[in-house]
Amino acid sequence: MSVQLACASCGKPLEATNRGRPRRYCSRACQARAYRARRAEAPADAPAGGGDAPEGRSDAPPQLTVERIVRAGIAVADAEGLDALSMRRVAMDLGMSTMALYRHVASKDELVALMVEAAMTGVPLPDSPPRDWRHGLERAARRDWDLYHRHPWILSKVMVTTRAYFSPALAADSESTFTSFDGLGLEPADAFRYMFMFTSYVQGVALTYVSDVEAERQARLTAKRGEEEPATGAGGARSPLFEPGAYPRLGPAMRAGADPWDLDALFVSGLAGVLDGIAADLARRGIES
Amino acid sequence: MSVQLACASCGKPLEATNRGRPRRYCSRACQARAYRARRAEAPADAPAGGGDAPEGRSDAPPQLTVERIVRAGIAVADAEGLDALSMRRVAMDLGMSTMALYRHVASKDELVALMVEAAMTGVPLPDSPPRDWRHGLERAARRDWDLYHRHPWILSKVMVTTRAYFSPALAADSESTFTSFDGLGLEPADAFRYMFMFTSYVQGVALTYVSDVEAERQARLTAKRGEEEPATGAGGARSPLFEPGAYPRLGPAMRAGADPWDLDALFVSGLAGVLDGIAADLARRGIES
DNA sequence: GCGCGGGTGCGTACGTCGTACGCGGTGATG
DNA sequence: CATCACCGCGTACGACGTACGCACCCGCGC
CATH class of the missing domain: 1.10.10.60 (Homeodomain-like)
Incomplete structure (x- = not known):
């Protein structure tokens, strides 16, 4: 009974080895998993204790x-x-x-x-409490905006972490943003609704941003290969959007609103609108900002 | 000079063949491209004219x-x-x-x-003009929401079509949504800003939805393989979010706002806030709704 | 009539990916 | 000193998108 009968990692039963020493893992996968767990448990204290490699050597x-x-x-x-x-x-x-x-x-x-x-x-979290909820949300939006600019690839993976897995960094970020509502006396459900609306907007703009980045990369790749500049996309001059009469509302709007494509300005403007929406809801509930 | 010297598809120069007949394509790729173009030009009128296959036969x-x-x-x-x-x-x-x-x-x-x-x-576009801008945007939001429910995979590809390529269907959708602002006398740039804010919000919520769908699919796959239900995700009961004191704001908010995870209700609620934001901007500009 | 060469349809194969599997070296242990 | 679990990693497998080229066919020039 004292003989180890289960794999130390996956717990599957384990036949004894022919020698007196017991085996510990049922497969290479379990072995590697245990290795990683050991590494994760003892992260960086080893250099002081054991005889680890000095790490400072130039040839090693x-x-x-x-x-x-x-x-x-x-x-x-x-x-x-x-x-x-x-x-x-x-x-x-x-x-x-x-x-x-x-x-x-x-x-x-x-x-x-x-x-x-x-x-x-x-991207560091703010360490001071916000002046008011609007300031707090603007600060959080700027932080997320910075994050998506530095690492555009995050957006397609943050969604994986949204509800199915728990992410400490994401939770800390959300907790920090929630401090914007401190002192308003909001019901948790209302705070959640505001956060949902706020986050959805920011993620939506980020989606446009990362699509731009990706499209630009694609264009650079094909341009390097084919040496031709299409200019037939929606933003190009020969876009069907700008054929007179084809899209009487969308065409002028694109020309007027996006001709110098300033996503930052659009982001700030839309954010103001979203915050106005929250303010309207707060006022309706009789909560002074 | 009258001899064809360029590939009919890519335009690259083309050496003459040894026989009297000229060649037309420089490569198999160009040949196939021309084939597809021909098919696209003559879509479905062939059955009446040429001797096409009857298509109704059961064995063919x-x-x-x-x-x-x-x-x-x-x-x-x-x-x-x-x-x-x-x-x-x-x-x-x-x-x-x-x-x-x-x-x-x-x-x-x-x-x-x-x-x-x-x-x-x-997903059909509405064929009647909206009663007012709010009704028009709500209708458009519901249409997009339906679209992302039917085809969640679209979201990750719509971004490709956003500005780099021109998509007739997407342009028609936008044009239809823009009719919501008819009669308000908006500047095109303002209408664009409202559209941007509206679309960003809808896409942001859609991102959450498709992430849920994808996570559920992943969970079903791993459950079918490993037969274990983790419940350690952010939504599960043993989530670190709900450890007392760990996330004093986020935890209760998740419990109160997302415990029956009703994304449709959240979507409608946030949409109302976004529209309130637009209404506030309209009022500030002295435009009666 | 007949051969020949280009159009057509699609099978094969290449280079990429993530990663399961297993081999040789190693070091503690009987 | 022999042995065997463990460690590090090289090889290989089955997927992917698609370029290439073979076999067939048909229409034209002789």
Whole structure:
């Protein structure tokens, strides 16, 4: 009974080995999972205790760590988009073989999740309470806007973290934004509704932004290959949008509102409208701002 | 000089063939492109004129057409998500070989673009003018909401069509929504700002919706494989969000606002706020609604 | 009539991806 | 000193999008 009969990682029953020593894992996957768990438990205190590599040597290659892998992944995604992110690519950038990464991250999905966490932690949360709710939400919107500019690839993955998984960085961000409503005496459900409306708007604008970034990247790729500038897109001069009479409302609106395509100005203007909507609801409930 | 010297599709110069007959295409790609163009020009009038296959025969397999390919692609994406959409899969569903599809669509990207157009055309535009701007925008929002429910995969591709490419269906949708502002005497730039704010909000909520759909699909896949229900996500009971004291604002707000996760109600509520914001701006400009 | 060459349909194959599997080296242990 | 679980990573597999080219066919010049 004292003999270990279950895999230390997955808990599956385990036949005894022929020698006296018991085996601990039922498969290589479980073995690697336990390895990663051990690494995660003892993150950086080892250099003081054990006889680790000094790490400062110039000839010794730096050890592979989760942090270095995540940093390399973020660098690739920032520079060339999530499509260019592959395990082989990250490993090559780090000078390691592909499979060496799997000692530290369980899969590409986990790597991306870690990248999201790291990137969100990279933009600092405000440390002072906001002057009022409007100031707090504007500050939070600017923070998110910065985040999506630095790491456009986040948007397509934040949604994965929205409700199905728990993300500490995202929760901290939300908690910080919720402080905007402190002192108003709001019902939690109302605060949630305001947050939902606010976040939806910001994410919607971010979607337009990342689509622009992606389209520009695509255009740069095809231009480098085909050497031709289409100008037939919706923003181009020969766009069907601007054929006279074709789109009598949309055409002039695009010309007037988006001809110098200033997404920041549009973002700020729309944000003001969203906050006005919240103000109207607050007034209707008799809550002075 | 009268001898054809350029490829009929790409225009690249073309060396003459050794025989008297001139060649017309510089490559197989150009040949196929010309084939598709010809098919697109003469869409469905052939059955009356030429001696086409009757198509009604039971033993004759139905001809491969762009429409059938697009329909099959939409069926796959609706049922199993864009990740499950592959050329091999569509071809298999149609009982054809993979490369046969490339006679009718130039690439997977073009197939997806055609799918987006077809799906957007599938939800009819309103044919009566709206009672007022608020009614018009609510109607448009409901239409988009329906669209994203029927075809959640559209959202990640609509952004591609936003400004870089011109999409007739998307332009028609926008034009229709713009009619909401008819009669208000708005400057085109103001109408554009309102549209931007409105569309951003709707897309933002849609992003949450499609993330839910995708997460549910993922959960179903892993549940079918691992037979375990995690319940440790942000919505689960054992979520860190609900540890007492961990997130004093976010936790109660999630409990109160999202415990029966009714995205439709949240959507309507936030939409009312966005429209209130537009109304406030209209009032500030002295435009009676 | 007949051969030949280009159009047509599609099968094969290439280069990419994520990652399961398993081999050789290693070090503690009997 | 032999042994065997563990460690690090190289190889390989099955997917993907699609370029390339083969086999067939048909229409034209001889």
